Amino acid sequence: MNATSWVDGADTGPYGLHHLPYGAFSTAKDPAPRLGVRIGDQILDLRALATGQFFLPWIRPAFHEQGLGGFMAMGPPAWRLVRHQLTELLGDARYRDQSETLLVPVAKARMHLPFQVADYVDFYASEHHATNLGRLFRPDSEPLLPNWKHLPVGYHGRAGTVVPSGTPIVRPRGQRKAPDGAIAFGPSARLDIEAEVGFVVGVGTELGTGVSPDDFAEHVFGAVLVNDWSARDIQAWEYVPLGPFLGKSFATSIGHWVTPLDALAAAKAPAPAQDPEPLPYLRETDRYGFDLSMSVRWNGTEVARPPFAGMYWTPAQMLAHMTVNGASLRTGDLFASGTVSGPDADQRGSFIELTWGGKEPVEVGEGSPRTFLEDGDTVTITATAPAASGGTIGLGEVTGTIQPALE
């Protein structure tokens, strides 16, 4: 497939005809959130298309919703059908006449959460990240815990504080233990990021069943960038024995655009071999990860390029693990990979790793050394992936600026 789009500039950028990610937007003139597909610097208005009876009748109601829930719940046949129709429409220059009705410039749109988050689960699937954090949090023991290579370790996060990219991040307050053992309270002094990739469940399951890793694409609609903001001082004091809580729950940012799995077909890449071999419920007939090249910019300076392809546990294994106990899935469940870190020092997806616990500052602009986030700092995570066209697609960005803690 090598089609071109009639939308100006779309073919040469990260949002060409081979991408077509979904989001929810509104405009000053029409402030109700509605669904759209990004093409170049424009948003194709799906509600306008549905109103114009472009889609099949049974699909149209989904595009009158404010989020992707209804469409995602329809499953892969609907996803493929709509993608096919949108590709045709955006490749057929006869539609150019309808630009004014169908397209909204990204610059004029306000973006919303693309879907209502049901449950949010965060994994810990990078061996390099888990090893680095083990060294930093538990310097006196083996960095990788005994269970780590047997199962994708994960936990539930707070769905209600998942916010769209661009939402200001208020520095959290909380308890921490000072080095002298005193219990202190105040704004976090070790505010960090975690550069992650999230996967969105479209088709849910019944309680008491499980999902095979081979059925990943039957349930997962697409991928979205995630920044799992983390207050390391709060986390370190609270996390034993029930895991991270307030160190994470103050905010998790996700990108505006959900890239459908079909747009990532060319990004499929062999995942690392696993030793020991995992239990049968985690074995994949066709084991693959996604070759996403991530970039982390801190106040505009690129500080890391985490490679997603090297993740030890694949998204399909995460999904299988999450449901092997019979837990049901719901449309809108979001599960994220955990921090993406590669083997090299400049491939680390969190600042606690990049600055080695705050001991090795990084420069984020001339004369601006940083260990953890300062008020006013902005972090932007982006990613690209090989596209079917032979070029690349861009998975959008997830960005946020730190605001001072409340008094």
Add this chain to the structure above:
Amino acid sequence: MNATSWVDGADTGPYGLHHLPYGAFSTAKDPAPRLGVRIGDQILDLRALATGQFFLPWIRPAFHEQGLGGFMAMGPPAWRLVRHQLTELLGDARYRDQSETLLVPVAKARMHLPFQVADYVDFYASEHHATNLGRLFRPDSEPLLPNWKHLPVGYHGRAGTVVPSGTPIVRPRGQRKAPDGAIAFGPSARLDIEAEVGFVVGVGTELGTGVSPDDFAEHVFGAVLVNDWSARDIQAWEYVPLGPFLGKSFATSIGHWVTPLDALAAAKAPAPAQDPEPLPYLRETDRYGFDLSMSVRWNGTEVARPPFAGMYWTPAQMLAHMTVNGASLRTGDLFASGTVSGPDADQRGSFIELTWGGKEPVEVGEGSPRTFLEDGDTVTITATAPAASGGTIGLGEVTGTIQPALE
């Protein structure tokens, strides 16, 4: 107040005029879930009342919803107003004529989740439970971890697998580590309960703000019984370092009836003194817990009577802690106390404590010793509280029967 109700039998049972808990029910004739208030063995149909224009116009729409969300979001003035009106109606014998329209026998109703669960947080607020579990899980170290008396330890659970009382519980499958170090897979062999009390948020907050413990009653609508089913073998292997995940996420049962805080006014009781004194954000002007007497029955045999009044951390402190980092609240957030265990051996709210790690079986009927749950077993948790009338109210029950794991 010493009013009596015209509903037969209501005055002498756990669902008298001083209780009036809310739930969602349907009938064979009308299978759409709708809201009701329990009075004796009857359900007062709130949708029927709203249709009959009984409530003020601005309140009526909430009683055309399928769950409590809309009503809970209206806040304390609406809660008090409706409670006052319902108390008058159920105390005014002139309404007896309308029994057929207004009342549905509990025996003819099917009960649903009373509200859509937004985020589910589980705390760990009983000192006796935390100490017992510390001894069992970490026999070689101090049972109570260093942070435990400084903050109410908690974590997020899976909101999507919160189910109404009576839902069958399919035994979860998962990984565990055998005593010889081998990694085994299969149905949990140490399936357990946790007898808890949950609190339901009615009025949410904005991101970046916090809630003072003194504002507890401005946000929390009511209380509901919770059974946090737990697979101890799965949990023990997975929980380091990110906390419980699959050992808990397969199912959490809650009672059908949400008891409004106003019905628990007479149950307020001094909470244990705290040493060390907690940080200011956890200090309460009027520190109180709730004097709920819980009962755990295993196949009909009462095996424990956990006392909720002795919980070290109060529900108000849990709420304040959960939000001190700026995390927002949503209508429908559920936070539970963690296992309620008292100081005595027969006051322990989990079987791992009652049987001391499975080493001391309990009798649950003649010649039926148990350590953990067997297929077909039923557990029912109930609770009573002092009522304004001088008697007691009953907080309903949360029950579930274990089904075999799937092949």
